[in-house]
Amino acid sequence: MSHFPDHSPPSAGHLRDRLAQAGLRATRQRLVILESLLLLPGHPTAEQVHRRVVGQEPSLSLGTVYKALDSFVAAGLTRRVASAEGSCRRYDADCSAHHHLFCTDTQEIIDFRDPQLDTLIQEFFAAHGLQGFQPQSFSLHIIGNKLASDETIK
Structure with a gap:
């Protein structure tokens, strides 16, 4: 699912404001890369972003897409997420606190939010601590398989 439910492109003003x-700086390259990242469903790879942007900017290289995405990560515009097998980098434009479910069958990464789970994790570390380490944030990466709708546990 893209960050815009109707898949309409975000306005140039919205993109410029985010950058x-x-x-x-809101360069033309960064604008088309950010727009693609926001519109592509799920957690796209740099290659998927590149395939989408070359329609608008044919001279844009894959290396430029990687550099832009890395600058977005450094600036807090996006997060880097490893795939289920950890072999490729994927990007998540949603930087709010959430976890990821990795389906090994479909390679899909599904956002997962559960405030009760977050509270349990925070309470666990408050009670047990980590010697010489102060957690600032956390994100779980849970690997498994999506169940068919008739197999879903109620």
């Missing part, structure tokens, strides 16, 4: 808030 400015992150302290990045």
Whole structure:
């Protein structure tokens, strides 16, 4: 699912504002890469972003897409997410606190939010601590398989 339910492109002003808030210049390349990242469903790879942007910017290289995505990660506009097998980098434009479910059958990464689970994790670390380490945030990566709708546990 894209970050815009009707898959309509975000306005240029919206994209410029997001880049400015992150302290990045709104170059044409960054604008089309950010737009693609926001519109592509799921957690796209740099290659998927590149395939989408070359329609608008044919001279844009895959290396430029990687550099832009890395600058988005450094600026807090997106997060890097490993695939289920950890072999490729995928990107998540949703930087809010959430976890990921990795389906090994479909290679899909599904966002998962559960405030009760978050509270349990926070309470666990408050009670047990980690010697010489202070957690600032956390994100679980749970690997499994999606069940067919008739196999779903109620």
